[in-house]
Amino acid sequence: MKIVFVIDVMRQGGGAQKVLSILLPLLQKNQFKVELIVLKKTEQLLEIPEIKTHYLLEEETQGLMANAFVILKEIERIAKESDLICSFMDFITSYFVALSAKISLKPYYIFVRCEPSFVAKTFPEARINGMLYSLCMQGATRVICNSKSSCEDIIENFGVAKQKVGILYNPIDFKRIEILANEGDRIQKRDNEILCVSVGRLHSQKNYETLLESCKILQARKANFRFLVLGDGELRGELESKKQEYGLRNIEFLGYRANMYGILKSADIFVHSSAYEGFPNAILEAASLSKPLVLSNIKPHKEIFEKNALFFEVFDAFGLCECLETLQEECQRKHFSVVARACVEGFSYECFERQALREFQQLGKPS
Numbered sequence: 001m002k003i004v005f006v007i008d009v010m011r012q013g014g015g016a017q018k019v020l021s022i023l024l025p026l027l028q029k030n031q032f033k034v035e036l037i038v039l040k041k042t043e044q045l046l047e048i049p050e051i052k053t054h055y056l057l058e059e060e061t062q063g064l065m066a067n068a069f070v071i072l073k074e075i076e077r078i079a080k081e082s083d084l085i086c087s088f089m090d091f092i093t094s095y096f097v098a099l100s101a102k103i104s105l106k107p108y109y110i111f112v113r114c115e116p117s118f119v120a121k122t123f124p125e126a127r128i129n130g131m132l133y134s135l136c137m138q139g140a141t142r143v144i145c146n147s148k149s150s151c152e153d154i155i156e157n158f159g160v161a162k163q164k165v166g167i168l169y170n171p172i173d174f175k176r177i178e179i180l181a182n183e184g185d186r187i188q189k190r191d192n193e194i195l196c197v198s199v200g201r202l203h204s205q206k207n208y209e210t211l212l213e214s215c216k217i218l219q220a221r222k223a224n225f226r227f228l229v230l231g232d233g234e235l236r237g238e239l240e241s242k243k244q245e246y247g248l249r250n251i252e253f254l255g256y257r258a259n260m261y262g263i264l265k266s267a268d269i270f271v272h273s274s275a276y277e278g279f280p281n282a283i284l285e286a287a288s289l290s291k292p293l294v295l296s297n298i299k300p301h302k303e304i305f306e307k308n309a310l311f312f313e314v315f316d317a318f319g320l321c322e323c324l325e326t327l328q329e330e331c332q333r334k335h336f337s338v339v340a341r342a343c344v345e346g347f348s349y350e351c352f353e354r355q356a357l358r359e360f361q362q363l364g365k366p367s
Contacts (some may be wrong), residue, residue, distance in 0.1 A: 001032055001033065001363065002033040002034075002083050002084075003033070003034050003035075003084045003085075003086060003360065004035050004036075004037060004079040004082045004084070004085050004086070005020065005035070005086045006037045006085065006086065006087050006088065006096065006097050007020060007036070007037075007039070007089045008039045008040060008092065008093045009038065009040050010046045011045070012045065013044070013201065013232070014046070015278070015280065019146075019171070020088055021046060022173070022349070023356060024051045025048065025050055026353055026356060026357075027357075030357055032360065034052075035051070035052045035053070035078065036048065036052070037053075037079075038053060039056050039057060039064055039071060040056070040057045040061070041055040041057065041058055042059050043059065044232075054078050056071055057070075057071070064092055064096075065092075071096055072096060072099055072100055072103070075096060075100040076103055076104045079101075079104060079106060080104065082106060083107075084363060085097050085100060085101045085106050085107075085108040085109075086108065086111060087109070087111060088113070089111075089113060090112060090113055090114050090133070091120075091132075094110050095132055095133075095136060098110075107363070108141060109140060109143070109144060109359075110136060110140045110142075110144070111144050111146075111168075112137075112144065112146070112150050112278070113278040114150065114276065114277070115147075115149055115150055115300070116133055116150070116153055116154060116157070116158060117153050118276040119276065120133065130158070134160075137158055138158075140164070141164075142164060142166060142359065142362070143164055143166070144165075145165065145168075146167070146170055146278050146279035147167070147169070147300045147303055148303055149300050150300075151165050151167055168352070168355050168359060169347055169352070170281050170352075171347060171349050171351070171352030171353075172284050172344055172347045177261055177288055178289075180259050181261035181262055181264065181265040182262075182265075183259065183261075184257075184259040184260065184262020184263065184265070185259075185263060187228065187263055189226075189266070191224065192224060193225065193226045194224060194226070194269065194327070195225075195226055195228065195266060195268045196228070196268065196269045196294075197228050197230065197263060197264055197266075197267035197269075197270055197271070197291075198227065198228070198229045198231075198270070199230045199260060199264065199270075199282035199286070200231045200274070200280075200282055201233040202229075202232060202233030202235040202239060203233045203234065204235065204275070205274060205275055206231075206274050207273040207314060207315065210273050210314070210316070210317050210320060211227065211271065211273050211320070212243060212251065213317035214321050215246070215251045216317075217321050219249065219250050223324075223325065225250060225324060226250050226252075227251040228252050228263060228267075229254065230254050230255075230256070230257055231255070231256060232256040236253065239253060264285065264289055264291070265289050268291075269292050269324065269327055270282075270283070270286035270287075270292070270293050271324075272286075272293070272301070273296050273314075273320065274298065274314075275315075277298060277300045277301065279300055283305075284304075284344050284347055286340075287305075287341055287343060288341065288344055290338065290341040291340060292336030292340060293305060294310050294320065294323045295309050295311055295312075296312060296313070296314045297312060298314065304343055305340065305343055307339075308342070308343050310323035310327065311323070
């Protein structure tokens with residue numbers, strides 16, 4: 001069986017990209033023929049060496065919609081001999097996959113990486129995007145989500161039949177993370193400070209504005225916290241300006257790191273302030289390294305860590321401060337580090353492999 005996957009970009013550091021870099025070699029190892037279509041080539045490229053990859057547009061090219069017919073033609077050409085086409089990113093990538101599959105009379109899967117109804121609200125044309133995404137998912141052979149909350153969302157709000165929906169949780173490669181953590185750069189702590197780390201692209205989704213507000217409050221209270229943010233993105237300049245405006249000395253934006261696990265292992269606390277998520281890899285990886293978690297109160301976070309992390313309401317900077325101050329005591333940090341690790345034991349690479357193969361073998365035996 002030949003499967004063609006489609007994603008918008010393959011930037012390093014992205015959660016969907018990281019999962020794809022695990023999933024495609026896994027399928028190929030199990031005798032599936034796999035190819036990858038990347039709609040737009042970008043800097044900081046995450047390549048999967050053993051997978052044949054097609055880049056349709058260069059970074060400097062105009063946007064995806066301006067090249068819609070070129071993209072459709074190329075997907076159809078590349079996927080002509082395939083048995084299945086899979087969209088591995090939400091909305092526009094799924095539009096292209098659904099249209100290409102209909103034109104070439106191929107079945108297609110859609111992998112849902114977020115809570116679509118929340119994301120659709122952020123678009124200028126929210127209604128039309130929501131309707132298009134509904135049509136794409138309803139026409140798919142299978143819709144595979146990475147969290148229960150995403151499954152519920154597409155069934156309740158996008159009219160997807162329950163029997164068509166599957167779930168494939170993101171995997172954790174425990175051994176690899178531990179090796180990389182031991183090889184990576186460590187952070188030297190000073191003056192008994194409590195080191196907090198956040199990981200994620202600098203995008204409005206990640207809600208770093210609330211984290212900055214909390215830094216401002218904690219600095220005024222002379223609390224001994226230091227914050228490190230790992231990731232890059234379009235809001236870098238804006239966030240650095242806000243840091244300067246507030247006169248913050250307790251937060252640093254370190255940018256993207258190919259191996260961020262040494263820094264993550266140095267942390268006393270992991271903070272994730274997202275306004276919405278699909279199923280966040282960074283939290284799973286922090287928990288695998290036994291870090292106490294302070295998380296925004298959103299469904300995907302509660303789904304895994306309901307009673308085993310400290311939660312604050314999205315955009316509530318004072319609530320975030322209260323969670324952090326609770327963890328000033330070492331005994332509290334120790335407790336939440338143990339329960340966080342226990343929560344992710346079931347997300348092993350082996351579990352992921354079994355579940356992934358079960359999903360694709362529904363279409364028949366690999367050739």
